Amino acid sequence: MNFLLFSIRLFSLVSKTILLLTLTIFISLSASAQSTILKKRINLQVNNVSISQALEEIETKVGCNFIYSPDLLDVNRKISLSNQNATLEDILQEIFPNEIRRIEVKGNQINLQPSKGKGTIMGKVLTSDGLPAAYVNVDIDNRKVQADENGHFSFTNVEVGTYKVSAKYVGLKGQEQEVTVASNEIVKISFTLYEDMRALQEVVVNGERVNRFANKTTEYVSRLPLTNLENPQVYSVVTKQLMQEQVTVTVADALRNAGGAVAVTNPSGGVSAYFRGFGTGINARNGMESTSDRSAVDLANIERIEVMKGPSGTLFGASVSSFGGVVNVVTKKPIEAKRTEVSYTTGSFGLNRLTIDVNTPLDKEKKVLFRVNAASNRERSFLDYGFNNTFLFAPSITYHVNEKLTLNVDAELLQVHNTQPMNYVFRSADIKQPSDLLLDYRKTLFHDNVDVKNYATRVFAEAVYKLSANFKSTTLFSFVSENVDHSYQRLVIWSSPSMATRASYVYGPVYNGYTNIQQNFNGKVKTGGLTHNLLIGANYRHYTSSFLFADIQTIDKIDVTKPFKPIVSQQIDKLVSFEPFPSPTQQTASVYASDMINVLPRLSAMLSLRVDHYKRQAVEGDEDGFKQTSFAPKFGLVYELIPKSLSLFANYMSGFQNVSPVSQPNGTRQVLDPLFATQAEGGIKAELFEKKLSFTASYYRINIDNATRMNEELFTIQDGKQLSKGVDLELITQPLPGLNILAGYAYNDNRIVRAALDAKIDGNKAGNAPENVANFWASYTFQNQLKGLGFGAGMNYVDKMYKASDNQFFIPSYTLANAVVFYNRQAWGIQVKANNIFNKKYWDSWANSQAPANLAVNLSFRF
Template sequence: MNFLLLSTPLFPRTWKKNSLLLALSFSCLLTQAQQGILQTKVSIQIKNQTIAQALEKIEEKTGCSFIYSPNLIDAQKKVSVNLQNARLETILQEILGDAVKRVETNGNRINLQPSSGKGNLNGQVHSSDGHPAGYVSISLAGRQVQADENGKFSFSNMEAGNYTVEAKYVGLLTQKQQVHIEANKTSTVNLVLYEDATALQEVVVNGERKNRFANKETPFVARMPLRNLENPQVYQVVTQQLMKEQVSYTIAEAMRNAGGTVPVINPSGGLSAHLRGFSTGINARNGMESTSDRSAMDLANVERIEVLKGPSGTLFGASVSSFGGVVNLVTKKPIEAKRTEVNYTTGSYDLNRLSVDLNTPLKADKSVLFRLNTAIHKERSYLSDAFNNTFLIAPSLSYQVNEKLTLNLDAEYLKVHNTQPNNFVIRAKDVLQPKDLKLDYRKSLYYSDADVQNSASRIFAEAKYKISDKFQSTTVFSYVSENVDHSYQRVVLVSSPTEVTRAASIYKDVYNGYANIQQNINGEFNTGSIKHKLLVGANYRTLSSSFLFGDIQLFDKVDVTQKFTPLLRQEIDKNAEFAPYPTPSQQTLSAYVSDMITIVPRLSTMLSLRVDHFNRNKVEDEEGFKQTSLAPKLGLVYQILPERISAFANYMSGFQNVAPVIQPDGNRFVIDPIFANQAEGGIKSELFHKKLSLTASYYYIKIDNATRVNADMFTEQDGKQVSKGAELEVIANPIAGLNIIGSYAYNDNRIIKASDVAVEGNKAEFAPENVASFWASYTFQEKVKGLGIGAGVNYVDKMYRASTNTFFIPSYTLANATVFYNKQAWGIQLKANNIFNKKYWDSWGNLQAPSSVAANLSYRF
């Protein structure tokens, strides 16, 4: 018995009519017997008769006989056919359509094998280090497609059954995976090309390669699957490729690539950033609340940094966002490949850093994946008595329980021993900027034993459950704890250009514990012709804390132009008195909903609302309070050119339940909740297959009960504030090997109304007017392939320390450059920082590092 396999999948209707014909025609070349029956020419005219009647009529005309099950091919279905002198195979295609997947012939006997139904397959291809791999060739049952720039592909109208899907790319190992397609369902598959991102970039044809700094695909920004052009909010992403190319080993360094972002290490030890005229902590990790209040962070476990612009209280809540935006760290996740990468970095000021990234499947079917990132960092400082030592260990686990349920778990433990920056309080009218103070920038006012020892633990657990093809449930738990053994806060009171008073306060046994549990339901559905992408979620948050506080002490006056001895820890401890500091616990219960509505193919609107119930418990003589807040978000997107250019507008609100502030005199100032609203409009584009990505926007943010810092560094809450500005980001890959990322941000943030009329109209503190960054790199494509060079600049305008607009931090421009050579198994990078040895200061008045160099050696196996 011979077989005719209708293996060509059925395409849309035009293809459906021809697929049986193509399969039969090909098979007929195999044997002369088959050609005889299926190539027979017949004239037939049938009008509104059943399939059974049509087959009987064919039997009468040709003398063949059909064998089939009437129920399985729906023999009572009515058909109409009018064909003259047509081949039998063509007639069968017209009559049977999708009902038959295979025809078996034996002489004049024709056996019709019924179809099992049709299904779809969606998939994505990644490189072995987890990055989407674009433009890879995907084959399935004789059909071939090319993955898009994000590695995504799909096959529709596939016959139900088992298949082998194959991914190919020139220079990479072909990957195959078994898939099962069910009738009337969409199956999914993930493929991994077992090379790292660097190797993938070496073999990708440059005309096809996507702009590798422009990958903005993220599930966190909107908490739903929205592409950049579909999202009415501005956000920027610092990719792993960019961080590696720049030899970044701190989060602060990497964040300078996000337009308008100015990072700063606070005297408390935490990391924060200034954007759109406001300060925000690094308070989000994988979309959940984290903290950078008193603990440092390490870059070794960070896959990418996402910077969302503007008040984002609707989806992230007050504890995560500020009015300037949200900084979200996305950690490294387990992948299917077995690989290890070791990096060693050395450089100026006794820099020695070793990091290891190990990934391996724990089961042969790759249902359980494990990844471990660890790093040890030791570094002295350009200051005479300063250092920074850290140790990180970060394991993560992924378990694909079944086709519907996936469990993810990751954790971090970071231990820090370092010295903190100073907090300069200016009390001299003739000191208008840091360089007016005649202090040798390499001389420390405090000895290195007035240090900080702390640790931070972060746990993230996630359960994803596929409810159906269109709906998914995501349950997330996160826990963050900061534990400070001791922290010496260095306060420097400046009374003249040559004289300062050294002071210090001490924190001991600090504990901050943040716990969050969150439930999200995502779904897609239609109401008539209108499409919806829906998010419904709820979040419960708790914060508890405790610590001992040693009030600020004044020690001695120092003439900084004369020889002096750094202040020792034993002097600070001598008269220190500690007492428990009252810290009220907090609970927040939140619910939110967001619906992205596609009204017509090019026009979408986002309607979002969050309700928060905040409760701060009573502590000692301080009354607690409860508050319920609403945070709406409205967005509009019109795709001027689909998939290429879109115009957007948004209205977003934000609110902050601010913790009490410890004033310079040691007293506590309780701040009322603060509310802000933003209106924004702009344009986004992704042109020439994403070789050119551009975002431009204008925003207006208003606060009715703003806080400010007065001349004595005391916080006050007494007025209105408006922050407005424009931002531009360009990411380009204009020619093969050349990658460019540049941004410019203009901000005008002013005190509109205050109890002190003298400050009305003044600039807000920590709000530079102009911030710009640029980075370009070129990787040689032919000779010395893998060799590359890169260079960039960062510009930050002057900013005021207080709303009185007297003392300011001067503007600065930094220039950096790299040379790198990368092969599949190893790479080496050389970096020169602050090439022109520019003197510049952070927003707290601390002079920053002069010129330095760093070298990184990486090995992958």
């Protein structure tokens, strides 16, 4: 009985197996037959015959029968074909490029199923900061494409119907949209992907995403859709991710990550950066004119900082660029996701900083997007007196009016109440460097109430309109105002290492207003075999100001080795007398054009020119007005040795500056002639292993024929020829999963070649131009165990630099070391940062002592 039951079960199992094998063989043979008949190669020559006649001839040659409905397929359409050794599948695709939905083969019968119509799906993928998301996978049904380097993707010949389109990328939250495709129409969609903290912990740390410090995609550097490898200009980008990882709270600290840049806070209140031997303010915001002359810049609303190297007058004009380059801050933009992040930082010297970032769509269709960033900062100085209190409120809104028009508006309202650095003048041969002074490293000569109060308003509006598939119009408006209630300038004149004369002059109220209107047209055209990537633009700038000024007043002379009291504002107020400071209105009208020409498949040439007409009105009883027309050409060559991986580049760039009169230490004003500079540069750029390794190396020479300089008395003199030359190196890499490295090195030799009024300084180093500057940062996040835990460390080296071109007083070189430990989860994160961990004594370019070792702790919540 048991044997019989076993036999029945065995027979049943064998029968099922045979049946399954038979079906498998049958399906395989059918698929093989279908594949074989469609892959059969024939010769077909027909001229002006109907499709039905062509199909009949194919039936004869192949030995098949076509099944179709004459009512649904237009088989009376005339065609001409000339095919030699072509597959049947390719011939049918040529006959029916859009009419056929599917081809089914049964034996020798070929069923042509008609299409209801086909359309196209086109779109773009963006990151949360509004930049193109490259190489994102986009899926629809069983079709998959990858977005290109500019975030663009498309599906052609999509059958009429409703589909779900999804965009996915490792470490970013995927998105899905439902679209309906109509016949002969183009459906346009866009995705905005933002970081998924859970995925970042579990996947990104495993090295599957490109180095998060290597995102150099930008729409501002060339105002053309060029990648880093396609751009003949050198630039560095300080990303939001890097600033967050380093617990950075000031723009000056953030700029340490840009190769060759040395940041400094000026006694007037603004922030400057020196690179390639020249200083520049933070004068660009989203590519438009901004200013940091007398007001601070808060990081809470900054997505990234772009540092463009070399004279950049062609696109940015004289008011934005210096001969060293341009510093452009890119603000945070609204995104489609709803999220909030609250961050609190505390630390040494009474640091208390609270920031909030709230983003939300305002409608279900996500056409209107809103974001607001705010920050409150309270901090004491490491000196015995001094403080820095700021408050920022920055709302922004994006409105996708329709498929063609997008509007963006954002604003920043910044209030600042703080104390500024001291302005030192040295009149003793015994003082060669700051350490020669006998003033205690952590003492100041002025009280807290010798302070600065100001507020800045920055407004930006943009309208982007798509004129056609290849051209767009961008209309921009920006307004920036600086309002200084009062600003005490702390002047100290040293007659010996111990004897100091304390003095002060006072600004305020001061108003500076900058209005810019700009129009750009971008597009691609072909002429013959050449492709042109075009930019045509115009800019109008209007500057007005009012300035109340109190001249320098000497307060007292003290021996800093003996007890002394800090100067208070009441002592200054009794001595000063205010007068209006001449502030002429300025107007600038500019037109510019740039053409990036693809000469050969791997060779591109850039031709650019700016014409700038500057007008400064006369000041009654003081100085005459003047007009000036300047031309700023720019040329570039790029040859891609390995497409999208390795390129050689060269550029010739020019810059000019309509220099405002400068205030001399004795209270007089010096009217300066406009300055002109040219740069020649060549180098190599590499982006390898899916951007896990990014490298730039270049050599440059910058010439100025009527340079200004600062003498030993800190008077500005314009009498010379100046040459700045050097090397820029930058490396951004992810050599191992979880390990990210950023390194930069800049060598600069900036000299006064000739000084007509002071021949003894010929060949001297220019002031504020260190010869060697290096930066390094590396961080590691654990991969499997201890997910979310990581640490980082870095250093900054700044070489010796002279304060003035007489090369007498110098700021000694210094090396700073910093370290951080962090632990991040999806909803929260904590970081502990140690700055200047070896407690190095060092001084800025104004000879002010800088903060000793200190600690900062950051706690963030995301929901």
